[in-house]
Amino acid sequence: MWVSEIMLQQTQVKTVIPYFQRWMGLFPTIQQLAAAEQQQVLKAWQGLGYYARVRNLHQAAQKIVLNHNGIFPKQLESVLSLPGIGRTTAGGILSAAFDQPVPILDGNVKRVLARLVALQVPPRRAIAHLWELSTALLDPQQPCNFNQALMDLGATVCTPRQPDCDRCPWTFHCQAYNLGVQSELPMSETRAPIPHKIIGVAVIWNDQGQILIDRRPQTGLLGGLWEFPGGKVEPGETIEACIQREIQEELGIGIEVGDRLIVVDHTYTHFKVTLNVHHCRHLSGEPQPIECDEIRWVTLNELDQYPFPKANLQIIEALREFCHLKYPFT
Ligand code: SF4
Known part of the structure; x- marks a missing residue:
């Protein structure tokens, strides 16, 4: 009940059903969810969006194990104190699961x-x-x-x-x-048009044919997920210059920006993004997690093990198609 209520926030029933079934197979009890690694939990949620929901769900399970012996509480105040549960979700759970007048x-x-x-x-x-x-x-x-x-x-x-x-x-x-x-x-409501961000994104290759990915900080829309590094294009800046600057600022390394791999448009609730993705070659410096939580060099095949936002999945798909044909820096 609790898991389905959270999944159904901002997501349609037909989308939720296969995720819910898979989720219950992976984490059938609150104890198993609480004990899981965050990366495993994010991976199971990959594609559902609004990732704060799953981070909160995971933390709430840990809190229930710690404070309520692993049993979902029945008191409204206790339920409202769990991460990610507001008044309407609490009402939905308590009235549906325990027939309480909330x-x-x-x-x-x-x-x-x-x-x-x-x-x-x-x-x-x-x-x-x-x-x-x-x-x-x-x-x-x-x-x-x-x-x-x-x-x-x-x-x-x-x-x-x-x-x-x-x-x-x-x-x-x-x-x-x-x-x-x-x-x-x-x-x-009369709504202002939603902002549109133009982003330069780097697929950075090293000489071993590995790609550099980074894990976003825990806070924010896509917190805890992995991504290809990059950032917002400043006024008057070219995509290539933006990528070079962002990678220097975020990871402290020098790169050569190569050919464009793909352009991805993606719309979130409050803004839309256009990701201009380029192949890049690592030239100098040891990558540092300056504006992210962690960085890793991975092979193309290993990318599947990491939870990525939906817009990045199109990049991975394009990479597979591209690398099927040739390696970008030979
Ligand atoms: S009668 Fe009122 S509440 Fe019922 S469907 Fe029509 S608008 Fe909605």
């Missing part, structure tokens, strides 16, 4: 409630009010069924576009329906 407020529920009261501001600006509503409506006799029904209503009937009000049991009470404005609610 409310929920995920994206679908916000939409249903905003329509129910014909909310005149975007939901984000009325969170306290929506929590009160979710709490007041919750059926204390059957909280599990109620919360599940509320989420299902949002997912299947009270959908973002063209809600199917004819199938809804709440038409009598729904103010948006009675005012005929259900398709115009909830009110949306």
Whole structure:
């Protein structure tokens, strides 16, 4: 229940199912998850995105083993003290697993409630009010069924576009329906365009045909994952100059920037990136983990053992295809 709730944050059910099945095979108990290496846990999550979720899940398992004898706690306060568990996730777990009367407020529920009261501001600006509503409506006799029904209503009937009000049991009470404005609610935020970062990325080869990879610091979006080093292109800078500068700053080594391998576009929730990836040759200096946690020289075949962000997987694929044909610096 807990694992599926975390996986389903920001990820669709059909994507989650194979990950969930594989995960439960690898870490069937909280104790086994707590005892696993972080790299093994990140690898099992590779491709699901939002990696803070899995780092928190792992830390929470260790906390449960330490403080709760390896048994998932049933008290709301204890659950909320676990890393990565906010109020709606706690409500989802406690009501579904233990039938406790704890409310929920995920994206679908916000939409249903905003329509129910014909909310005149975007939901984000009325969170306290929506929590009160979710709490007041919750059926204390059957909280599990109620919360599940509320989420299902949002997912299947009270959908973002063209809600199917004819199938809804709440038409009598729904103010948006009675005012005929259900398709115009909830009110949306006016959003600024998301930033676009141009990144220079280096696939650095040494004379033994190995490639240099680095592990990102634990904090941040992709913390703990491995990547090909690089960084943001400064205004007026060429991709080649950016790669050379970044590698000097990040790893303290001199390189020759060679041919372009691939350009990868990837969109995250709050920004998008274009990765301009070049083959590079190590020329001078011993690589140092100046702006990362760890560095390693690995062969192309060994790359599979490391968890990488999704955008980097395309680089690995391109490398395989390329090196099938030739070695870049001969
Ligand atoms: S009546 Fe329509 S808009 Fe109102 S809650 Fe039901 S499906 Fe949503």
